[in-house]
Amino acid sequence: MIDGARASPPVLELDGLRWREASPDDAAELAQLVAASHADLAYGLPLSEAAIGAALNRPGLRHAMLCTRGPRVVGAAATRNRNQQAQNLQLACLFARPAGAGAALAVYVRHLFWSLPLHRVYAQFPAVPGTAGQERLLRAAGFTCEGRLAGQALIGGRALDLLCYGLLRRDFDRWCQENEPRLAL
Amino acid sequence: MPLAGSWVELAPLVEAPEREVARLVALRLLTPEMGSPTGPEESPVPAMLVLERSNRRPVGIVENHWLPGANAVFLIYLDPGRARAGYGMEASAIYISRLFDGGARRVSAEVLDFNRAMHGIFRKVHLEPSVRMAEHVYVAGAFRDLLVYSFDRPRWLRMIARYRAILPGGRRTMVAVGGSPRVDSGGSA
Numbered sequence: 001m002i003d004g005a006r007a008s009p010p011v012l013e014l015d016g017l018r019w020r021e022a023s024p025d026d027a028a029e030l031a032q033l034v035a036a037s038h039a040d041l042a043y044g045l046p047l048s049e050a051a052i053g054a055a056l057n058r059p060g061l062r063h064a065m066l067c068t069r070g071p072r073v074v075g076a077a078a079t080r081n082r083n084q085q086a087q088n089l090q091l092a093c094l095f096a097r098p099a100g101a102g103a104a105l106a107v108y109v110r111h112l113f114w115s116l117p118l119h120r121v122y123a124q125f126p127a128v129p130g131t132a133g134q135e136r137l138l139r140a141a142g143f144t145c146e147g148r149l150a151g152q153a154l155i156g157g158r159a160l161d162l163l164c165y166g167l168l169r170r171d172f173d174r175w176c177q178e179n180e181p182r183l184a185l
Numbered sequence: 186m187p188l189a190g191s192w193v194e195l196a197p198l199v200e201a202p203e204r205e206v207a208r209l210v211a212l213r214l215l216t217p218e219m220g221s222p223t224g225p226e227e228s229p230v231p232a233m234l235v236l237e238r239s240n241r242r243p244v245g246i247v248e249n250h251w252l253p254g255a256n257a258v259f260l261i262y263l264d265p266g267r268a269r270a271g272y273g274m275e276a277s278a279i280y281i282s283r284l285f286d287g288g289a290r291r292v293s294a295e296v297l298d299f300n301r302a303m304h305g306i307f308r309k310v311h312l313e314p315s316v317r318m319a320e321h322v323y324v325a326g327a328f329r330d331l332l333v334y335s336f337d338r339p340r341w342l343r344m345i346a347r348y349r350a351i352l353p354g355g356r357r358t359m360v361a362v363g364g365s366p367r368v369d370s371g372g373s374a
Contacts, residue, residue: 146316
Protein backbone atom coordinates (compact mmCIF):
# COMPACT_ATOMS: atom_id res chain seq x y z
CA MET A 1 0.00 0.00 0.00
CA ILE A 2 1.32 3.42 -0.91
CA ASP A 3 1.37 6.05 1.81
CA GLY A 4 0.27 9.33 0.32
CA ALA A 5 1.79 11.44 3.10
CA ARG A 6 4.70 13.51 1.85
CA ALA A 7 8.16 13.03 3.33
CA SER A 8 9.53 16.18 4.86
CA PRO A 9 12.27 17.67 2.69
CA PRO A 10 15.83 18.36 3.83
CA VAL A 11 16.45 21.88 5.07
CA LEU A 12 20.00 23.11 5.02
CA GLU A 13 19.38 26.70 4.06
CA LEU A 14 17.21 29.27 5.82
CA ASP A 15 17.09 33.03 5.44
CA GLY A 16 20.59 33.28 3.99
CA LEU A 17 22.18 30.81 6.40
CA ARG A 18 23.54 27.72 4.72
CA TRP A 19 24.98 24.55 6.23
CA ARG A 20 27.43 22.32 4.36
CA GLU A 21 29.60 19.36 5.28
CA ALA A 22 33.02 20.27 6.60
CA SER A 23 36.08 18.88 4.84
CA PRO A 24 39.77 18.89 5.77
CA ASP A 25 40.05 22.01 3.57
CA ASP A 26 37.98 23.83 6.20
CA ALA A 27 40.45 23.07 9.00
CA ALA A 28 41.73 26.67 9.19
CA GLU A 29 38.20 28.09 9.54
CA LEU A 30 37.33 25.47 12.11
CA ALA A 31 40.48 26.17 14.13
CA GLN A 32 39.48 29.85 14.31
CA LEU A 33 35.98 28.92 15.42
CA VAL A 34 37.31 26.53 18.10
CA ALA A 35 39.45 29.33 19.53
CA ALA A 36 36.75 32.00 19.28
CA SER A 37 34.03 29.83 20.85
CA HIS A 38 36.31 28.30 23.53
CA ALA A 39 35.34 24.89 22.16
CA ASP A 40 38.78 23.57 23.10
CA LEU A 41 37.79 23.96 26.74
CA ALA A 42 34.08 23.33 26.38
CA TYR A 43 34.23 20.26 24.17
CA GLY A 44 37.88 19.25 24.28
CA LEU A 45 38.33 19.99 20.58
CA PRO A 46 41.85 20.45 19.23
CA LEU A 47 43.07 23.95 18.48
CA SER A 48 45.51 23.26 15.68
CA GLU A 49 44.49 23.07 12.04
CA ALA A 50 46.31 19.80 11.53
CA ALA A 51 44.66 18.12 14.51
CA ILE A 52 41.22 19.34 13.50
CA GLY A 53 41.71 18.17 9.92
CA ALA A 54 42.74 14.75 11.20
CA ALA A 55 39.83 14.53 13.64
CA LEU A 56 37.09 15.46 11.16
CA ASN A 57 34.39 12.82 10.84
CA ARG A 58 36.19 10.48 13.23
CA PRO A 59 34.55 9.33 16.49
CA GLY A 60 35.05 12.61 18.37
CA LEU A 61 33.86 14.83 15.53
CA ARG A 62 31.09 13.24 13.45
CA HIS A 63 28.60 15.02 11.17
CA ALA A 64 30.87 18.06 11.14
CA MET A 65 29.25 20.91 9.23
CA LEU A 66 29.96 24.57 8.63
CA CYS A 67 27.36 27.31 8.70
CA THR A 68 27.92 30.15 6.25
CA ARG A 69 26.24 33.43 5.50
CA GLY A 70 27.35 34.37 1.99
CA PRO A 71 31.09 33.80 1.79
CA ARG A 72 31.55 34.11 5.55
CA VAL A 73 31.74 31.14 7.94
CA VAL A 74 29.65 32.01 11.00
CA GLY A 75 29.59 28.75 12.88
CA ALA A 76 30.07 25.01 12.92
CA ALA A 77 28.69 21.99 14.69
CA ALA A 78 29.54 18.33 15.12
CA THR A 79 28.46 15.29 17.10
CA ARG A 80 30.03 12.57 19.19
CA ASN A 81 29.10 9.64 21.42
CA ARG A 82 26.24 8.39 19.26
CA ASN A 83 24.36 5.64 21.07
CA GLN A 84 22.52 3.44 18.59
CA GLN A 85 20.41 1.64 21.21
CA ALA A 86 19.26 4.74 23.08
CA GLN A 87 19.14 6.73 19.83
CA ASN A 88 20.94 9.74 21.20
CA LEU A 89 24.11 11.67 20.52
CA GLN A 90 26.10 14.54 21.96
CA LEU A 91 26.30 17.90 20.24
CA ALA A 92 29.21 20.33 20.02
CA CYS A 93 28.40 23.74 18.58
CA LEU A 94 30.91 26.40 17.66
CA PHE A 95 29.65 29.91 17.08
CA ALA A 96 31.99 32.85 17.57
CA ARG A 97 28.92 35.01 18.19
CA PRO A 98 26.28 32.75 19.70
CA ALA A 99 23.83 35.60 20.23
CA GLY A 100 21.35 35.41 17.39
CA ALA A 101 22.61 32.02 16.16
CA GLY A 102 19.69 30.05 17.59
CA ALA A 103 17.95 29.64 14.24
CA ALA A 104 21.20 28.52 12.60
CA LEU A 105 21.74 25.89 15.27
CA ALA A 106 18.12 24.76 14.97
CA VAL A 107 18.68 24.08 11.26
CA TYR A 108 21.63 21.81 12.13
CA VAL A 109 19.68 20.03 14.88
CA ARG A 110 16.78 19.60 12.51
CA HIS A 111 19.16 18.03 9.99
CA LEU A 112 20.35 15.55 12.65
CA PHE A 113 16.78 14.53 13.48
CA TRP A 114 15.89 14.44 9.78
CA SER A 115 18.80 12.24 8.71
CA LEU A 116 19.28 9.90 11.70
CA PRO A 117 16.98 7.69 13.79
CA LEU A 118 17.43 9.94 16.81
CA HIS A 119 15.32 10.27 19.92
CA ARG A 120 17.42 12.85 21.71
CA VAL A 121 20.32 15.28 21.29
CA TYR A 122 22.26 16.51 24.29
CA ALA A 123 25.15 18.82 25.10
CA GLN A 124 27.47 18.79 28.09
CA PHE A 125 30.21 21.30 28.72
CA PRO A 126 32.11 22.74 31.66
CA ALA A 127 31.39 26.24 32.87
CA VAL A 128 34.26 28.01 31.10
CA PRO A 129 34.45 31.50 29.55
CA GLY A 130 31.74 31.76 26.92
CA THR A 131 29.46 29.32 28.68
CA ALA A 132 26.69 31.87 29.18
CA GLY A 133 26.54 32.50 25.43
CA GLN A 134 26.57 28.77 24.76
CA GLU A 135 23.68 28.26 27.16
CA ARG A 136 21.62 31.03 25.58
CA LEU A 137 22.33 29.55 22.14
CA LEU A 138 21.13 26.09 23.16
CA ARG A 139 18.01 27.50 24.81
CA ALA A 140 17.30 29.54 21.69
CA ALA A 141 17.31 26.31 19.66
CA GLY A 142 14.90 24.56 22.01
CA PHE A 143 17.23 22.79 24.45
CA THR A 144 16.43 22.72 28.15
CA CYS A 145 18.87 22.67 31.05
CA GLU A 146 18.82 19.25 32.73
CA GLY A 147 21.12 20.13 35.58
CA ARG A 148 24.62 20.97 36.70
CA LEU A 149 27.21 18.57 38.09
CA ALA A 150 29.24 20.55 40.59
CA GLY A 151 33.01 20.26 40.18
CA GLN A 152 32.74 17.38 37.71
CA ALA A 153 35.15 18.70 35.05
CA LEU A 154 38.84 19.08 35.75
CA ILE A 155 40.54 21.61 33.47
CA GLY A 156 44.05 22.88 34.11
CA GLY A 157 43.85 21.54 37.63
CA ARG A 158 40.63 23.46 38.34
CA ALA A 159 37.39 21.73 39.17
CA LEU A 160 34.53 23.22 37.15
CA ASP A 161 30.83 22.54 37.04
CA LEU A 162 29.52 20.49 34.12
CA LEU A 163 26.36 21.85 32.51
CA CYS A 164 23.89 19.44 30.91
CA TYR A 165 21.37 20.32 28.21
CA GLY A 166 19.03 18.05 26.27
CA LEU A 167 16.39 18.07 23.55
CA LEU A 168 13.95 15.29 22.63
CA ARG A 169 12.70 14.87 19.08
CA ARG A 170 9.08 15.58 20.09
CA ASP A 171 10.11 18.70 22.00
CA PHE A 172 12.08 19.90 18.99
CA ASP A 173 9.03 19.40 16.78
CA ARG A 174 6.96 21.41 19.28
CA TRP A 175 9.63 24.12 19.29
CA CYS A 176 9.47 24.23 15.47
CA GLN A 177 5.67 24.57 15.45
CA GLU A 178 5.90 27.46 17.90
CA ASN A 179 9.03 29.20 16.59
CA GLU A 180 9.99 28.13 13.08
CA PRO A 181 7.37 25.99 11.27
CA ARG A 182 9.61 25.73 8.22
CA LEU A 183 11.82 23.35 10.24
CA ALA A 184 9.02 21.02 11.36
CA LEU A 185 9.80 17.39 10.58
CA MET B 186 41.82 -8.76 52.02
CA PRO B 187 38.04 -8.42 52.30
CA LEU B 188 36.38 -5.21 53.44
CA ALA B 189 33.99 -6.23 56.17
CA GLY B 190 30.81 -4.59 57.42
CA SER B 191 28.22 -5.83 59.88
CA TRP B 192 26.05 -7.65 57.31
CA VAL B 193 28.20 -7.90 54.21
CA GLU B 194 31.79 -8.01 53.19
CA LEU B 195 33.41 -7.16 49.89
CA ALA B 196 35.92 -9.55 48.41
CA PRO B 197 37.97 -9.39 45.20
CA LEU B 198 35.98 -10.72 42.26
CA VAL B 199 38.86 -12.94 41.19
CA GLU B 200 38.57 -14.93 44.41
CA ALA B 201 34.93 -15.78 43.80
CA PRO B 202 33.78 -19.06 42.26
CA GLU B 203 33.33 -18.48 38.52
CA ARG B 204 29.89 -20.09 38.56
CA GLU B 205 28.61 -17.64 41.19
CA VAL B 206 29.92 -14.62 39.31
CA ALA B 207 28.39 -15.89 36.06
CA ARG B 208 25.06 -16.38 37.85
CA LEU B 209 25.07 -12.82 39.19
CA VAL B 210 26.09 -11.37 35.82
CA ALA B 211 23.28 -13.30 34.09
CA LEU B 212 20.72 -12.09 36.64
CA ARG B 213 21.95 -8.55 36.31
CA LEU B 214 21.51 -8.57 32.53
CA LEU B 215 17.83 -9.32 33.06
CA THR B 216 17.37 -6.56 35.63
CA PRO B 217 15.95 -3.45 33.92
CA GLU B 218 17.11 -1.19 36.76
CA MET B 219 20.70 -1.86 35.71
CA GLY B 220 20.21 -0.37 32.24
CA SER B 221 22.48 -1.35 29.39
CA PRO B 222 25.63 -3.26 30.29
CA THR B 223 28.87 -1.41 29.73
CA GLY B 224 32.14 -2.96 28.68
CA PRO B 225 35.01 -3.51 31.08
CA GLU B 226 36.91 -0.31 31.77
CA GLU B 227 40.15 0.19 33.59
CA SER B 228 39.93 1.49 37.11
CA PRO B 229 42.43 1.66 39.96
CA VAL B 230 39.71 0.20 42.18
CA PRO B 231 38.61 -3.25 41.00
CA ALA B 232 35.08 -4.63 40.99
CA MET B 233 34.25 -6.62 44.11
CA LEU B 234 31.85 -9.34 45.12
CA VAL B 235 29.34 -8.63 47.88
CA LEU B 236 29.16 -11.57 50.30
CA GLU B 237 26.65 -12.16 53.06
CA ARG B 238 28.89 -12.07 56.10
CA SER B 239 27.13 -14.76 58.09
CA ASN B 240 27.62 -17.48 55.48
CA ARG B 241 29.88 -15.92 52.81
CA ARG B 242 27.21 -16.47 50.18
CA PRO B 243 27.60 -14.11 47.16
CA VAL B 244 24.70 -11.66 46.99
CA GLY B 245 25.91 -9.02 44.56
CA ILE B 246 28.61 -7.10 42.74
CA VAL B 247 29.96 -3.57 43.18
CA GLU B 248 32.06 -1.96 40.48
CA ASN B 249 32.96 1.38 38.91
CA HIS B 250 33.95 3.04 35.67
CA TRP B 251 36.80 5.48 35.94
CA LEU B 252 36.26 8.63 33.90
CA PRO B 253 38.74 11.42 33.09
CA GLY B 254 39.34 13.80 35.98
CA ALA B 255 39.34 10.93 38.51
CA ASN B 256 35.55 10.64 38.38
CA ALA B 257 34.41 7.19 39.43
CA VAL B 258 30.95 6.09 38.32
CA PHE B 259 29.67 3.69 40.96
CA LEU B 260 27.49 0.66 40.21
CA ILE B 261 25.97 -1.94 42.48
CA TYR B 262 23.90 -4.99 41.72
CA LEU B 263 22.28 -7.10 44.44
CA ASP B 264 20.48 -10.36 43.80
CA PRO B 265 16.92 -9.61 44.98
CA GLY B 266 16.48 -13.28 45.90
CA ARG B 267 19.33 -13.20 48.38
CA ALA B 268 19.92 -9.65 49.56
CA ARG B 269 18.17 -8.24 52.60
CA ALA B 270 17.17 -4.67 53.28
CA GLY B 271 20.24 -2.73 54.38
CA TYR B 272 22.76 -4.77 52.41
CA GLY B 273 22.79 -2.22 49.59
CA MET B 274 23.39 0.69 51.95
CA GLU B 275 26.23 -1.05 53.72
CA ALA B 276 27.91 -2.41 50.58
CA SER B 277 27.61 1.03 48.93
CA ALA B 278 29.08 2.80 51.95
CA ILE B 279 32.10 0.47 52.07
CA TYR B 280 32.77 0.52 48.34
CA ILE B 281 32.28 4.27 47.83
CA SER B 282 34.70 4.93 50.69
CA ARG B 283 37.10 2.55 48.96
CA LEU B 284 36.73 4.55 45.72
CA PHE B 285 37.75 7.75 47.47
CA ASP B 286 40.64 5.95 49.17
CA GLY B 287 41.66 4.69 45.73
CA GLY B 288 42.05 8.22 44.37
CA ALA B 289 38.60 9.19 43.13
CA ARG B 290 38.11 12.98 43.17
CA ARG B 291 34.37 12.58 42.76
CA VAL B 292 31.99 9.65 42.73
CA SER B 293 28.86 9.62 40.60
CA ALA B 294 25.96 7.25 40.28
CA GLU B 295 23.79 7.15 37.17
CA VAL B 296 20.42 5.80 38.24
CA LEU B 297 17.38 5.02 36.12
CA ASP B 298 14.21 6.81 37.17
CA PHE B 299 12.44 3.60 38.27
CA ASN B 300 15.31 2.20 40.35
CA ARG B 301 13.64 2.67 43.72
CA ALA B 302 16.27 0.78 45.69
CA MET B 303 19.11 3.02 44.60
CA HIS B 304 17.15 6.25 44.94
CA GLY B 305 16.24 5.05 48.43
CA ILE B 306 19.89 4.70 49.40
CA PHE B 307 20.65 8.27 48.34
CA ARG B 308 17.49 9.58 49.95
CA LYS B 309 18.67 8.11 53.24
CA VAL B 310 21.82 10.22 53.07
CA HIS B 311 19.86 13.29 51.91
CA LEU B 312 21.47 13.46 48.48
CA GLU B 313 19.42 14.83 45.59
CA PRO B 314 20.20 14.08 41.94
CA SER B 315 22.09 16.89 40.21
CA VAL B 316 20.94 16.08 36.69
CA ARG B 317 17.91 14.43 35.12
CA MET B 318 18.65 13.43 31.53
CA ALA B 319 15.28 13.06 29.83
CA GLU B 320 14.67 9.70 28.16
CA HIS B 321 18.40 9.12 27.83
CA VAL B 322 18.40 5.32 28.11
CA TYR B 323 16.41 2.70 26.22
CA VAL B 324 15.62 -0.14 28.60
CA ALA B 325 12.81 -2.67 29.04
CA GLY B 326 10.99 -1.43 25.96
CA ALA B 327 10.95 2.27 26.72
CA PHE B 328 13.08 5.40 26.86
CA ARG B 329 13.71 6.20 30.51
CA ASP B 330 15.15 9.17 32.38
CA LEU B 331 18.64 8.87 33.83
CA LEU B 332 19.32 10.69 37.11
CA VAL B 333 22.87 11.53 38.09
CA TYR B 334 24.06 11.82 41.69
CA SER B 335 27.53 13.22 42.26
CA PHE B 336 29.60 14.07 45.34
CA ASP B 337 33.15 14.64 46.48
CA ARG B 338 34.89 13.18 49.52
CA PRO B 339 33.99 15.91 52.06
CA ARG B 340 30.34 15.70 51.02
CA TRP B 341 30.45 11.92 51.26
CA LEU B 342 31.89 12.06 54.77
CA ARG B 343 29.16 14.47 55.83
CA MET B 344 26.49 12.31 54.24
CA ILE B 345 27.47 9.12 56.01
CA ALA B 346 28.36 10.77 59.31
CA ARG B 347 24.98 9.96 60.81
CA TYR B 348 25.32 6.36 59.63
CA ARG B 349 28.89 5.94 60.81
CA ALA B 350 27.82 4.34 64.08
CA ILE B 351 26.15 1.47 62.25
CA LEU B 352 28.74 1.12 59.51
CA PRO B 353 31.99 -0.86 59.69
CA GLY B 354 34.05 0.41 62.61
CA GLY B 355 30.98 1.91 64.24
CA ARG B 356 29.81 0.96 67.70
CA ARG B 357 26.28 -0.25 67.10
CA THR B 358 24.94 -3.33 65.41
CA MET B 359 22.56 -2.70 62.54
CA VAL B 360 19.08 -2.88 63.98
CA ALA B 361 17.51 -4.65 61.03
CA VAL B 362 19.65 -7.79 61.18
CA GLY B 363 17.50 -10.87 60.89
CA GLY B 364 14.16 -9.13 61.09
CA SER B 365 14.00 -7.27 57.83
CA PRO B 366 11.94 -8.31 54.84
CA ARG B 367 13.82 -9.26 51.72
CA VAL B 368 14.39 -6.43 49.27
CA ASP B 369 11.81 -6.35 46.50
CA SER B 370 14.12 -5.54 43.64
CA GLY B 371 17.73 -5.38 42.63
CA GLY B 372 19.50 -2.58 44.39
CA SER B 373 21.39 -1.20 41.52
CA ALA B 374 22.76 1.89 39.93
